[in-house]
Amino acid sequence: MNIVTWNVNSLRPRLERVRTLLEEHAPDVVCLQETKVVDELFPRDELLEMGYTAEVLGQKTYNGVAILAREPLEDVVRGLDDERFDDEARVIGARIGDVRVLDLYVVNGQRVGSVKYRHKLAWMERLHDYVHERFDPDEKLIVCGDFNCTFDDRDVHDPEAWRDSVPCSEPERDALAQLMSLGLRDAYRRFHEEAGQYTWWDFRTRGFERGRGLRIDHFLMSLSALEACRSVEILHDYRAGEKPSDHAPVLATLAD
């Protein structure tokens, strides 16, 4: 099974890039974040022509997640089952065969100490409890998406400049570690140990052109999913060219 996670920074202006990705890699599953489209306007027909069905959780202007797949998605879940957080469209999950997938757009957090930062930490704590309650790490479980969090300084182009700042602060990394403690592994690091591997680059500072980015888009896998995993690659080409998202897609390949 080939599975992609991609923060598209709005789906509709990115649809031709999505089409290219589907044609080039023929993924079985695509987890999208920041679709920024209400469900009624989701481009279902265009994606169906490309051979993909979709389960969506949309919202006007902000956020929005969706899972595309070539086969029907089953046991679909939406949100975190918590009214404190479910006014924002950030979580959708489904089962594809024996693989459970949870697609996340984690709260950004703006800056350390802000209301949004505290909201982020509370959101991540709720995510931990939700995964613990609802998912079985003995199954093939893949939790992927835009985590808006780095694991360590290898994921940061200038660790000193980013020290104690979103998305590199210790409380954020601790919250991510808590989630990992449920039995999840950072699948990218199973195959790539080197520093300087990024999935996001700031538009404003022309970060991509300068090679200055962060690794914040992740595949967390349970042990059985990781044992089936054959590769995880960042698709840098999709960050280049005309009208890219500020995130690159990440592609994981699993044996059947």
Place this chain on the structure above:
DNA sequence: ATGGTCGCGGAGCGA
């Protein structure tokens, strides 16, 4: 560099 550029929606916010 507390700037810069996107996307949305039609001003200012979020990232």
